Amino acid sequence: MLILVVNAGSSSLKYQLLNMDDESVLAKGNCDRIGIDGHIAHKTSDGRSYDADCNFPTHTEAFMKLVEVLTTGDAAVIKDMSEIAAVGHRIVQGAEVFSETTLVTDEIIEKIDELRELAPVHNHAHALALRACKKVLPASVPQAVVFDTAFHQTMPEKAFMFGLPYEDYEKFHVRKYGFHGTSHRFVSKALADAMGKDVKDLKIVSCHLGNGSSITAIDGGKSVDTSMGFTPLDGVLMGTRCGALDPSAVTFVMEKHGFTPAEMSDYMNKKSGFLGVSGVGSDNRDVTTAAEAGNARAQLSRDMLVYQIKKYIGAYASIMNGLDAVLFTGGIGENAPDVREGACTDMDILGIKIDTVANAGVRGKLAKVSQSDSKVEIWVVPTNEELLIARDTLALISK
DSSP states (O other), rough: OOOOOOOOOESSEEEEEOOOOOOEEEEEEEEEOOTTTTTTEEEESSEEEEEEEEOOSSHHHHHHHHHHHHHHHHOOOOOOOGGGGEEEEEEOOOOOOOOOOOOOOHHHHHHHHHGGGGGGGTHHHHHHHHHHHHHHHOOOSOOEEEEGGGGGGSOOOHHHHOOOHHHHHHHOOSSSSOSSSSHHHHHHHHHHHHHHSOGOOOOEEEOOOOOSEEEEEEETEEEESSSSSSSSSSSSOOOSSSSOHHHHHHHHHHHTTTTOHHHHHHHHHSSHHHHHSSSSOOOOHHHHHHHTTTTTHHHHHHHHHHHHHHHHHHHHHHHTOOOOOEEEEHHHHHHHHHHHHHHHHHBBGGGBBBBBBHHTTSSSSSSOOOOOTSSSSEOOOOOOOHHHHHHHHHHHHHO
């Protein structure tokens, strides 16, 4: 059974076609520069590819091209879109409206679009892609939406509420939502399987570290707190995002620069983080290279990230009253042994002991990297959000 997974951004449409009989990826690609000029890069599992500049005024034209390359030409993998059993879409913000995977209807698309104020960069783009999908695909092909925020809907009120007047929550829905939920759900279950245990019996701190990073406390398979908040800006230092700030620092900097709210948001989201602190760039690899060459600001940005990760691990062990495992995932989490080592060194008080030799050799693969006498296991767990979306979609249509 074939499932197409779609992840739409404001000017992009990433996709994977999976065969759910063995959960293999038949093809994947990205339509980008939508609304600008347009380009598609498409690859198949057997090494064929298609790469071309295209005219993508909207997501509809991008989706039409996606269908074309999947079904025709030298890089085709199916003969007709009717071979696809369903389409699963990643949606960033479901707010308190959506707590589980849902079948797509016109009403559901409208509701997702209505939530765009809470995720202006993402939700409207998701709605555009959903409408484009409905235009292009046969009506007989069901579609499902999987929400990044859904996993975090199990957080208790004391964890997701802010100290603002309660009316702001009631009227404007201002609260912590959390993100990367699909990834955290996937890796926590994968970790439990690797440990030979039921996720319901484990207390886990999941560290999804990449250009965007979030850390989640998972108790018994449920999210009980997470570092990202009302938007993905909160939490630890990221590629271009500042992470947690004293709110007064925001208003102070706004006044000093003469920024509007939109300009301040852009400043914190796109010009801060690794980029702003190091002055080198937003990519961890570039920052690492600069730090190793003696760049003090690059080293500072890395020290800040490691320090903040350690704080969250300690805090989340406290609120869960225990800790069985710490896992690292995402581009940095899976491929930066030095970040993992820094975050897990001098953590004896929690029973965390990293095996520096084993850890140094692990990049992008499932592996245990804690010492044999560590009370808390440390794991690297590659994430696969597309596979989880496909699994959720399959489970929903199977009902």
